[in-house]
Amino acid sequence: MKKYFIILALLLSVTACAQSDGQVSAFSLTQDQEDNYKALIAATLNSNNWSFNPDTVVFASDKLPDKDDDLYDRIESISSSAALELPSHAGLEAVKASVPLQHINGDNLGTAYFFFDKDTTVCEYYIYKDNYYNIKSKTPFELNDVLKKFEDTEKYADFEKTSAKAKFDNVYAANNGIAASIKDNDTVIYYDTTDNFKAVSKVDYTGKGFVPMDITLGDEFGTVLLGKKVDVTQNEDENEVSDTVTEPPARSAVLALTDSRGKLTGVEIPTTVSSFTSVAQYGSKLFFARDKSIDEFTFDGTSLVKAKTYVLDNYVSRIRLADIDGDGTTEFIVSDGTNIYVYEKTSTFNMIWRSNSYLSSITGCIYTGDLNGDGVKELYIKDSIGVTARYVLTPQGFRIHSGSLMTGSDDNYIIADFNADGKDDYMTMPPDGQVCTLFTAK
Numbered sequence: 536m537k538k539y540f541i542i543l544a545l546l547l548s549v550t551a552c553a554q555s556d557g558q559v560s561a562f563s564l565t566q567d568q569e570d571n572y573k574a575l576i577a578a579t580l581n582s583n584n585w586s587f588n589p590d591t592v593v594f595a596s597d598k599l600p601d602k603d604d605d606l607y608d609r610i611e612s613i614s615s616s617a618a619l620e621l622p623s624h625a626g627l628e629a630v631k632a633s634v635p636l637q638h639i640n641g642d643n644l645g646t647a648y649f650f651f652d653k654d655t656t657v658c659e660y661y662i663y664k665d666n667y668y669n670i671k672s673k674t675p676f677e678l679n680d681v682l683k684k685f686e687d688t689e690k691y692a693d694f695e696k697t698s699a700k701a702k703f704d705n706v707y708a709a710n711n712g713i714a715a716s717i718k719d720n721d722t723v724i725y726y727d728t729t730d731n732f733k734a735v736s737k738v739d740y741t742g743k744g745f746v747p748m749d750i751t752l753g754d755e756f757g758t759v760l761l762g763k764k765v766d767v768t769q770n771e772d773e774n775e776v777s778d779t780v781t782e783p784p785a786r787s788a789v790l791a792l793t794d795s796r797g798k799l800t801g802v803e804i805p806t807t808v809s810s811f812t813s814v815a816q817y818g819s820k821l822f823f824a825r826d827k828s829i830d831e832f833t834f835d836g837t838s839l840v841k842a843k844t845y846v847l848d849n850y851v852s853r854i855r856l857a858d859i860d861g862d863g864t865t866e867f868i869v870s871d872g873t874n875i876y877v878y879e880k881t882s883t884f885n886m887i888w889r890s891n892s893y894l895s896s897i898t899g900c901i902y903t904g905d906l907n908g909d910g911v912k913e914l915y916i917k918d919s920i921g922v923t924a925r926y927v928l929t930p931q932g933f934r935i936h937s938g939s940l941m942t943g944s945d946d947n948y949i950i951a952d953f954n955a956d957g958k959d960d961y962m963t964m965p966p967d968g969q970v971c972t973l974f975t976a977k
Contacts, residue, residue: 562596564630569594572632575656576649583670586637587647597631599624599650599658609667613660616669624650624657636661638891640873644675672931677886681879684860686927687909688936694960694974701732703964703971705900705917707750708757709951713796715750715757723747723759725797728953736797746785749853751816756800756834757793758821760814762786787811787825790839804839813853817865824851824869829884845884849876857903859928861910868914870897875916875926877933888932899923904950904959908976912959915950923948 564572573589580587600607602625614621629650636644645663647670649656660667668675676682708715712729725736738759740747745761762785786809792802806823813824821839823830827847832839850871859866859877866887867878875890875897899917906913914926914933926933949962949971958976965971 562594564594571654572630572649572651575651575654576632576634576647579649579656579659579670580634580636580647584639584673585647585670586639586641587634588637592632592634595631595633596628597650598628599626601626610658610660613667613669614658617659617671619657619659620655621658624652627652629657638673640891642891644891668931672934674888674891674932674934676888676932678879678888681885681887682860682866682928683862684911685929686911686913686936687907688927690907690909692906692908692958693977695977697973697975699732699962699971699973701726701971702969703949703962704947706949706951706962707900708752709953710752710757711754711795712953712955713752714951714953715752715797717747717750720746723750723797725793727796728951729955736793736799738791738799745789748785748787748811749813751814751821752793752795752797753816753818754795755819757795757797758814758816759791759793760787760806760811760823761789761791762811763788763809790814790821792834802837807839807841812851815854815856815867817856822854822856822867824854826850829854829867829869845880847876847878847884848886849874849889853897853901855901855903857912859903859912859914861912868901868903870901870916872897875901875914875933890926890933899947900949902948902950904952904961906950906959906961906976908958915948917947 572594573592576592607625611621629652632649634647636647638644645661647661648659650658659670661670663675666675666679703716706714706716712727714726714728716724716726718724721741722737722739724734726732727735740761744763746764747759748762749760751758764785787806788809790804790806792800794800808825810825811823815822819834821832821834823832827850829845829847829851831842833842851869852872853870855868856865857868858864864879867880867884869876869878874892876886877888878884878886896918897916902915903912904915905911911928916924916926918924924935927936947964949964950959952958953960953962953973954975960973960975963972
């Protein structure tokens with residue numbers, strides 16, 4: 536018996552030494568501790584509009600990186616921006632919690648990590664596609680290192696205020712001092728924006744059975760995508776609500792060609808399919824959005840020649856083109872009515888970024904423009920209540936930023952180079968239907 540106790544004492548001694556050397560660790564939390572940590576995690580994620588499943592939180596004991604560790608530099612700047620005290624805990628043991636992140640719309644986005652010292656959070660971040668992000672960064676890049684120049688939020692531009700002498704709901708296209716607008720869903724009017732918005736061309740499709748769906752304006756020609764009206768049947772169950780638009784207001788039928796000032800040329804080309812919803816133009820190339828695809832065509836002066844179909848992961852209701860970061864490469868900005876997506880086009884379409892919204896609220900035009908003159912274009916997205924959201928490009932992706940423009944205003948905005956001087960201008964459209972106000976860059 537004495538020999539047995541001696542052996543047991545030796546085993547306990549070895550176990551204790553192993554734990555003190557860090558080679559064997561017994562880690563456990565009480566239920567109260569787990570509940571407390573989950574409450575801290577929930578407070579942080581909920582305040583930043585993240586969703587997560589509390590049952591997926593995994594706890595462990597882990598050592599925070601030392602200050603000479605490469606990982607420390609990555610997470611220290613993230614933690615300091617969240618006012619967390621990582622430096623004083625570098626190299627020390629902490630309770631680590633990991634949890635899969637979800638957007639409010641249910642889409643997954645990487646894994647969040649939290650480190651605790653007793654009841655205090657000392658470090659937090661999430662990893663998505665091998666990159667580290669602040670919990671406050673909601674919309675990281677899907678594809679990194681494509682957009683290299685970012686918005687300078689400290690730079691501002693001066694504008695001169697004048698009356699636009701016209702009433703607009705949207706401008707579907709603008710180029711070389713000409714702007715195209717759809718009025719009352721059946722009339723297309725082209726304005727000379729350098730001559731007090733004088734109407735230079737007008738086409739009324741009333742009685743012709745067509746609805747103007749989208750417009751382009753290029754240096755040599757323009758287009759009007761026309762559709763046949765669709766009768767929408769109201770669901771008999773008035774309590775049933777759907778956030779997804781399953782039927783467009785019209786089915787595409789004809790592409791009408793114009794000159795660069797909006798005058799019809801008489802060339803009308805039947806569309807190859809009835810599901811086109813939007814069209815964008817780059818030189819002689821036209822890009823049509825339909826379903827989850829973008830069809831590329833070349834216009835040879837009399838007909839459209841199809842070049843390729845690009846299949847996307849998301850439905851496309853509207854498409855626009857812009858060189859966002861001024862590097863000479865055109866990006867594709869598309870919407871599915873809920874989210875905004877930015878793509879680069881190579882031999883395929885590669886998603887750079889998506890907004891991960893949860894409201895079916897994108898009903899108006901999508902505009903791009905560099906209103907502060909820093910060489911980087913912002914995105915301007917009109918929602919269902921007529922307010923325009925301004926997205927600026929950051930190293931962590933696009934984010935909504937009001938800056939000095941639009942603060943405290945419910946006006947809708949149109950962004951374009953209205954006076955054809957090479958600088959982007961903007962126009963406000965009051966909700967009460969008054970004449971628009973134009974702000975031209977000095």
